[in-house]
Amino acid sequence: MRAIVMSRHGGPEVLEAAERPDPVAGPGQVLVRVAAVAVNRLDIWVREDVGHAYAARLPVVPGYDVAGEVVAVGADVADVAIGSQVYVHYDYACGRCVHCLEGDEAACARYEVMGVQRDGGYAERVVAPAANIFALPEGLSAASAAAAGSVYLTAYRMLFARAGLRPGETVLVTAGGSGVGGAAIALARMAGAEVIATASTAAKRGRLRAGGVERVLDHTAPGWADEVRGCTSGRGVDVAVDHVGRATFPGALAALANGGRLVICGASSGAHAELDLVDVFARQVAIIGSSDGSRRELVEVFRLLAEGRVDPPPIAAVLPLERAAEAQALLTSPDHFGRVLLDPRLSPSQ
Numbered sequence: 001m002r003a004i005v006m007s008r009h010g011g012p013e014v015l016e017a018a019e020r021p022d023p024v025a026g027p028g029q030v031l032v033r034v035a036a037v038a039v040n041r042l043d044i045w046v047r048e049d050v051g052h053a054y055a056a057r058l059p060v061v062p063g064y065d066v067a068g069e070v071v072a073v074g075a076d077v078a079d080v081a082i083g084s085q086v087y088v089h090y091d092y093a094c095g096r097c098v099h100c101l102e103g104d105e106a107a108c109a110r111y112e113v114m115g116v117q118r119d120g121g122y123a124e125r126v127v128a129p130a131a132n133i134f135a136l137p138e139g140l141s142a143a144s145a146a147a148a149g150s151v152y153l154t155a156y157r158m159l160f161a162r163a164g165l166r167p168g169e170t171v172l173v174t175a176g177g178s179g180v181g182g183a184a185i186a187l188a189r190m191a192g193a194e195v196i197a198t199a200s201t202a203a204k205r206g207r208l209r210a211g212g213v214e215r216v217l218d219h220t221a222p223g224w225a226d227e228v229r230g231c232t233s234g235r236g237v238d239v240a241v242d243h244v245g246r247a248t249f250p251g252a253l254a255a256l257a258n259g260g261r262l263v264i265c266g267a268s269s270g271a272h273a274e275l276d277l278v279d280v281f282a283r284q285v286a287i288i289g290s291s292d293g294s295r296r297e298l299v300e301v302f303r304l305l306a307e308g309r310v311d312p313p314p315i316a317a318v319l320p321l322e323r324a325a326e327a328q329a330l331l332t333s334p335d336h337f338g339r340v341l342l343d344p345r346l347s348p349s350q
């Protein structure tokens with residue numbers, strides 16, 4: 001099969017198109033023909049080997065947000081139908097620790113991710129345990145599922161399981177034009193929250209306003225946290241959702257109401273930030289880490305998408321596998337908006 005293989009860390013040039021043996025569905029496994037794989041920031045961090053939490057096992061086929069069609073199942077797999085449209089969940093957890101036993105696989109100490117420690121979806125085919133195979137609900141396309149999967153799962157866990165969002169609360173979403181940001185905005189609005197979003201460029205702010213977000217601010221402008229407080233009559237927001245890190249963390253913290261919760265799932269602008277400890281205890285704010293989501297949360301997210309309670313993210317581009325480097329570069333361009341997918345069924349020249 002055609003695949004993109006990463007044998008060393010580095011720039012986009014380490015994403016090499018290669019012929020690989022077709023994977024085979026062993027006992028307990030399912031073979032999926034990939035119809036869409038989303039390109040994510042994490043793919044770039046893994047390629048560049050930044051972020052110690054994501055040490056790759058090289059060589060590896062990148063890509064963890066995969067949807068497609070089941071083409072073969074292992075002999076002992078009874079409940080997955082050949083021909084069904086599925087999302088391939090990316091987590092590999094131990095299944096036996098207290099976190100796994102509680103259905104909270106993302107907290108497992110032996111957690112591994114497809115496309116990082118196991119071969120992923122920048123390929124024509126991918127093999128995964130049957131427990132990772134989720135049938136797509138009626139009406140949800142493979143492209144929408146790949147575009148929505150990880151970003152909606154991440155945002156869902158952040159808002160509900162981690163930050164405990166309640167109806168009528170006010171939510172700040174920094175970098176609202178990103179995949180996770182857009183999902184957080186949609187879920188918070190669905191839950192009846194008031195949303196204030198930020199974006200770093202005028203074009204992205206325009207896209208957010210066009211999408212119905214009334215209060216959109218520029219988090220690169222000095223004093224933007226005061227502007228957020230101004231939007232809430234000086235009180236501050238109940239929940240702030242951030243994955244930008246160093247550039248927005250101090251502002252997001254300052255924008256919290258007393259007793260507010262700042263939930264973080266990334267640090268794309270830098271992993272080290274200043275923190276005033278007195279501010280944390282005097283105002284009784286909480287700083288909460290969140291990462292990925294559980295299988296149960298994935299089922300809940302797909303149900304919301306299938307019911308039309310939230311929309312799949314906009315898709316900015318669909319490219320063939322061989323243009324993986326270009327696809328990753330798109331993510332980092334300043335005015336980028338929407339999800340970028342690879343479709344391995346496209347010929348290399350498309």
Ligand SMILES: [Zn+2]
Binds near residue numbers: 096099100101105
């Ligand atoms: Zn475990």
